């Protein structure tokens with residue numbers, strides 16, 4: 001993604017930086033391909049219109065989750081994307097007027113009477129209102145969020161994450177697999193430690209492996225002759241190696257509630 005070198009509002013700079021990090025790439029590849037190679041008839045345009053509207057709804061739904069963001073700086077990134085949606089919506093209304101003019105030019109629709117109820121004027125005026133309000137408050141909103149300091153201090157590595165989680169789960173204890181400070185903290189497989197905790201009178205084990213966090217019932221562990229054990233892990237929705245400990249606990253408890 002390339003952007004012109006020019007003075008631009010804070011929200012636009014933040015939005016470009018976010019997009020350059022390729023966030024959303026997996027979700028958007030089909031849409032990007034359609035825009036680049038495929039929009040050649042109204043059905044394509046309507047597909048894009050529905051996808052764009054549902055993306056906006058999806059963001060609002062994502063933000064309903066209490067652990068959807070950790071810091072005001074992340075909120076600044078999301079705000080820049082929300083402002084980009086408003087800006088794109090305004091541009092779409094302007095283009096809507098342009099394409100209707102083309103339809104009129106072909107003689108396939110009559111030109112509407114000019115006046116306050118003219119749909120071409122309504123689309124243009126609405127676009128201008130959105131652009132004016134975005135330009136008025138958008139840069140300040142993003143800048144204030146960027147400047148808002150966070151007090152959050154996340155654990156560094158899987159071992160520290162497990163230690164922090166141990167303080168949050170009921171009747172929890174660390175099952176340490178190494179001497180203190182004598183371990184390699186692997187992002188995918190952790191450090192070998194786990195946390196055993198109580199859930200509704202039963203012991204469960206939380207550990208890191210296969211690039212995710214998983215739980216299993218302690219009573220279902222099957223020891224092998226070589227000292228290792230076999231388990232059937234259930235992976236929780238939080239996958240980051242160093243998540244907010246509270247988010248990991250919420251994810252673990254939600255999984256246990258769901259699996260009954």
Ligand SMILES: [Zn+2]
Nearest residue numbers: 159191192193
């Ligand atoms: Zn450890």
